[in-house]
Amino acid sequence: MAKIYVEGLYKIFGPNPKKALQMLSEGITKDDIMASIRHGVGVNNATFEVHEGEIVVVMGLSGSGKSTLVRCLNRLITPSAGKILIDGRDVLTMDEDELRQLRQRKMGMVFQNFALFPHRTVLENAALGLEIQGMERQERLKLADEALSLVGLDGWGESYPRQLSGGMQQRVGLARALALSPDILLMDEAFSALDPLIRRDMQDELINLQERMRKTIVFISHDLDEALKLGDRIILMKDGAIVQIGTPEEILTHPADEYVARFVEDVDITKIMTAESVMKHSEAVAYLRTDGPRAALRKMRKHNIAHLFVVDHTHQLVGIVSADSAAVLAQRGEGSLTEAICTDIKTVFPGTPAQDLFGIMADLPYPLAVVDEGNKFKGVIVRGTLVAALAERGGAA
């Protein structure tokens, strides 16, 4: 079961949402609805799910409805239509009490402008959620203190928020959410107000924390680099509607439409693309048991290549033969390739970042093999295809 399940979610701003919903279902666009009946479409038919322990980044330009969408999850904004299930429970049918319970215990939220209470110390700020739960002072301050050390703010508890830098203030915001030990973290542009260096630190820190805690995180961002770095999956929004949901790589390599493509074109592609996305699925391999030197040479000639990878019957990579050594064996009349196989070769996993491939391939006289954890042969990277793949995406090249 998905941790968060959202289906057919709409949010209309205006006095008569029914009318606007009707118009949407007739295919009238957001802009036309605004022009004709002055109703804003915040979220337009959003359907997605978030699994336990994953980071999903909701991304889009400002005004794309990402903040509205996320605020619907804890009903800071009440949706106009649709369904939101959290752990299978419908958020939209909850009464005030149930909703408060959900907010107090299950969902922590981190805000773009930190939203720290200026009249409270850092420790008291971190303890806010627990205080609202009604926890005893001693106990809540202890938990808040633990949360502060989790985000690296040991010893800052007695300071006031204004004495802290932006990055540190947002750590307090994070600690305040973590102190609840919620299942779900909602992070609304949490790092957008920080300067780039601090932002990168915070992203790294979040990734570190996430490795330990495995929370379900919904992260809003307008920054693609951030989305690609943090997101296990990315939800791309435009005009209130979801245009694409996918892993960072899917978004980059197969943008759903022009909008997504434009969004991703500035990304430094080598950081995101992996060996898998630049490799060729080569059918040209020699089979250890069946192919002799002549068969290997024929395959090379046919595909116009100088090297051939050799696999066994379970498609495990054995090694590589060059055209020269295969020719020598063929002349000698050998029936088996075994003697010509060079087994000491470099391989990479499908997940290896493309930027690392340049170094590995730099002084390699033959193509690079991509194998999975079980040494199964997946594909080939030749320097030409690597550069071509990158050039095609318009990234580093």
Place this chain on the structure above:
Amino acid sequence: MSQYKLPVGEVIETGIDFLVEHLSFITKASAKVVETVLGAMESGLLLVPIPVFIVLVGVGVWFLTKDRKLTVGSALGLALIWNMGLWAATVSTLALVVVATLCAIAIGVPLGICVAISKGAYKVVMPILDVMQTMPAFVYLIPAIPFFGLGKTAAIFSTVIFSMPPAIRFTCLGIRQIPAELVECSTAFGATRMQRLFKLDLPLASPTIMAGINQTVMLALSMVVIASMIGAKGLGGEVWKAIQRLQMGRGFEAGIAIVIVAMILDRVLQKLGTRKEN
């Protein structure tokens, strides 16, 4: 046009007469209570030897503001009042202002909170406040007399009405000015409206509320002078006497005493307000 005069005044008068007829036994009784409390307060304050009183005020001001000039100034000002022979009148005025202000705050701040929270209350109360503030202060004196009789309670009643609007307005303003993201934050963490009020609204609005209370005190002080016309006595009474007898010097002496009291109260309250802000 004036041939067919609308009976505005008549309607109001009938209404007040009606209220007086049916309520004056309560108001007259409460007048007795207030007068007793005030009397006790006054005689209590007068029991303190004047030099001791001045020193106590000095210590109090120093303790609250840590401002040397203000402390010395307050003590000197009070000494001047003593010297001018206006001590008893000042104490009487002070007691009146304190009681009136406390009443105004006790009603005004909670009302301000209601107005801030409820849109309906806002729509009802704000126009009434506008009327209360623009109506000439003297007008309040007239209905106060049938309800409470001539004397200090009538003075306090009209003073409370006159000085309460800033307490309401500033409290409301302070709460409405709380940054939206903090409000959203408290909601996101599941706070009830009451939790939000006590953990966020009131602490954050307190400098603004203090500014309102400061205004209330100042207005109360000015009204207490006007209320001398219906028997408030005190410093206002001295001014009133001086007007009737055309004693220019005596009038100014009482005026200066009022200014001294006003300045001490104002500066101390302002310091309290800004200290909370830091």
